[in-house]
Amino acid sequence: MQCHLFSEWERPQQNISLPECNHILVKLCIVLLGFRGAGKTSCGNSLLGEALFSLGRTACCAWRRAGVAGSPLTVVDTPGWWKGATVDDTAELIKQELVCSPSRGPSPGPPYHHAFLLVVPSDVPFLEEHRVSVREHMGLLGLDVWSHTIVVFTRADRRFGVLEEYIKQGGAALQWVLRKCDHRYGVLDNKETAFGGSQVTELLGMIEEMLAGEEESGIRYEVDRGLVEEVEGLRRARQQGARLRLRKVIYSPWA
Ligand SMILES: Nc1nc2c(ncn2[C@@H]2O[C@H](COP(=O)(O)OP(=O)(O)O)[C@@H](O)[C@H]2O)c(=O)[nH]1
Ligand SMILES: [Mg+2]
Secondary structure, X not given: OOOOOOOOOOOOOOOOOHHHOOOHHHHEEEEEEOEOOOOHHHHHHHHHOOOXXXXXXXXXXXXXXXEEOOXXXXXXXXXXXXXXXXXXXXXXXXXXXHHHHHHOOOOOOOXXXXXXXXXXXXXXXXXXXXXXXXXXXHHHHXXXXXXXXXXXXXXXXXXXXXXXXXXXXXXXXHXXXXXXXXXXXXXXXXXXXXXXXXXXXXXXXXXXXXXHHHHHHOOOOOOOHHXXXXXXXXXXXXXXXXXXXXXXXXXXXXX
């Protein structure tokens, strides 16, 4: 699969006039995290109000922008890890994409505030092995990631009973995750909300609140530039190697 790498600052894909927007959302980059099939890509589309991300397996990070609530909103979709996988089980390429995900928005863009959405489906139990998996994979983004994360529950339409019941039943494993996120959580029914709606507005409000705290304290989520450059260097070397191998195959007299 081809990585969608953008090097230029792009205008939002919907018709939004940038100078009119001085909202915190303009400087916001939302990064979607979670295991495969959790609903990350669907959440991205629900947030942006349009099917801008294509569903299906995501091997590399991809970003999209659209006008939401009067502001251009940037969302980065990431490849997920296998449900319950440890970080050692996860392929190097996926880990590298996760490490680089906060810097995979449009560039050069505004100095971004980052908000991470940890997507958790609410129609299946959240077990201890899922907690360990989440802890290890989130750890790739540094300790500060937790203070910039909101848990987003999907698939509420496929669950009986209220969300609070699900959270209670999730027991210690889910409570641990929620505690790490200062009990910030929201819901996106990607089938029901399907683009926009009050759940999106609520979630954006929650993000704004989280970032307002950040403005007051002056503590932002900082991308580890050194680490990202190292990983991007490895990626470039790998691509170069692949190109050379391909050239050899094409021009080989035995091919
Ligand atoms: N019923 C229901 N299905 C959902 C919801 N969110 C995502 N899905 C479905 O779950 C599957 C995986 O979603 P996807 O967004 O590709 O997950 P990702 O692998 O985390 O990006 C797809 O078939 C989606 O249509 C939801 O809120 N409700
Ligand atoms: Mg996906």
